Amino acid sequence: MKRFQVLDGFRGICALSVAVYHMHIAQSFGEWAFFRNAHHMVSFFFVLSGFVMVHTYGQRLATTDQFRQFFITRTFRLYPLHVFVLLLAIALEFMKLGAEHAGIAFNQPSFTGQRAPEEIIPNLLLLQSWWPGFNPQSFNFPAWSISVEYYLYMIFAGILVCTPRFAMLIFLVITLTATACLSLGLAFLMEPALQGLSCFFAGVMTYQIYQVIQHKSIPRWLHTALEVVGICLTVNLLVSNADHKQIILMMSFCALMLIFSFEGGVISTLLKAGPFEKLGTLSYSIYMTHAMVLFAFTLAMLLVGKITGHAIVTYAGASPGPMLSFNNPVADNFLLLGLLTIIVGISTVSHRFIEQRGIEWGKRLSRRGRMTSAINPIKTVS
Numbered sequence: 001m002k003r004f005q006v007l008d009g010f011r012g013i014c015a016l017s018v019a020v021y022h023m024h025i026a027q028s029f030g031e032w033a034f035f036r037n038a039h040h041m042v043s044f045f046f047v048l049s050g051f052v053m054v055h056t057y058g059q060r061l062a063t064t065d066q067f068r069q070f071f072i073t074r075t076f077r078l079y080p081l082h083v084f085v086l087l088l089a090i091a092l093e094f095m096k097l098g099a100e101h102a103g104i105a106f107n108q109p110s111f112t113g114q115r116a117p118e119e120i121i122p123n124l125l126l127l128q129s130w131w132p133g134f135n136p137q138s139f140n141f142p143a144w145s146i147s148v149e150y151y152l153y154m155i156f157a158g159i160l161v162c163t164p165r166f167a168m169l170i171f172l173v174i175t176l177t178a179t180a181c182l183s184l185g186l187a188f189l190m191e192p193a194l195q196g197l198s199c200f201f202a203g204v205m206t207y208q209i210y211q212v213i214q215h216k217s218i219p220r221w222l223h224t225a226l227e228v229v230g231i232c233l234t235v236n237l238l239v240s241n242a243d244h245k246q247i248i249l250m251m252s253f254c255a256l257m258l259i260f261s262f263e264g265g266v267i268s269t270l271l272k273a274g275p276f277e278k279l280g281t282l283s284y285s286i287y288m289t290h291a292m293v294l295f296a297f298t299l300a301m302l303l304v305g306k307i308t309g310h311a312i313v314t315y316a317g318a319s320p321g322p323m324l325s326f327n328n329p330v331a332d333n334f335l336l337l338g339l340l341t342i343i344v345g346i347s348t349v350s351h352r353f354i355e356q357r358g359i360e361w362g363k364r365l366s367r368r369g370r371m372t373s374a375i376n377p378i379k380t381v382s
Helices: 004-023 036-058 064-103 115-125 142-164 166-185 192-215 221-240 245-261 264-272 274-307 329-373
Strands: none
Touching: 004 036, 004 245, 004 264, 004 329, 036 142, 036 221, 036 264, 064 142, 064 192, 064 274, 064 329, 115 142, 115 166, 142 166, 142 192, 166 192, 166 245, 192 245, 221 245, 221 264, 245 264, 274 329
């Protein structure tokens, strides 16, 4: 089965860009318009997931046993790292609580707001982005999209198993309905869930177009031209103030997915290089761990500021989170690069010891179920 190596490279770039978006370092390149709008790249993740899921499982989900295997492998793919980072977030709140008892006050008291104790169970069940009243940004806030994606997987697989003949029509109806609701402001579900439904199943439908045109012969120069134009248009849309920007970007991401699925141009060749391949491999760990790295670093800098009297962290201005700065452009850019290096380093460790092990556990459990079924077949009475 074909692996879309270039799309994996894009996944890594987007994960790092989202990490930079969550950093607010006053005089660094992280304040460029591109990175200030990088949160829209989560829609790219949803589109890519839909595209890859139907490519990988479109012909492999026909029975309840295959659904069981899918459920196990997808759960163990996402859940171990999610739970680990959630526990880390809770541990950091306990550290804040200890510091508060020692007389050190923070901008937000421990276990309040988006880190209130009642948000723990929704996070454990990955329901924080689905059920009204829960906070999608609670604890490890990037996990809001994992909450959406996990149940999108199950909806996707359930439809394929239950109604294979009409699955693609249902997927089309879902993406059109969710997109219309987002456009018209009809929030019958929480907006994060609608965003995921719209983009994920748009990715599924994009793959249907790919299947029709994948064998078309296109010269390399045209592939390259389409890649350049696709990236330029997407970046321009990303930094624009267009109406219905999220929906327009979704369509742009679908077009970009289609262009780069051929992997035929010069940019595709560059994205197959080792560093981009490595980033693609680490993308889930980068995405899931970066917020806690930033949170821990911010807490440390707050303590340093209280001890030294030199404020490195401020909460004033239009920034949605804490602003870090050494009041020097060179130092601020080195700080951003240093934090990115730490995030990639920690992600390398979490990928190896948590993410990969979770994948292996899922595969073993899935195989064990198949072996048990083979050893103990269901007996019928005639």
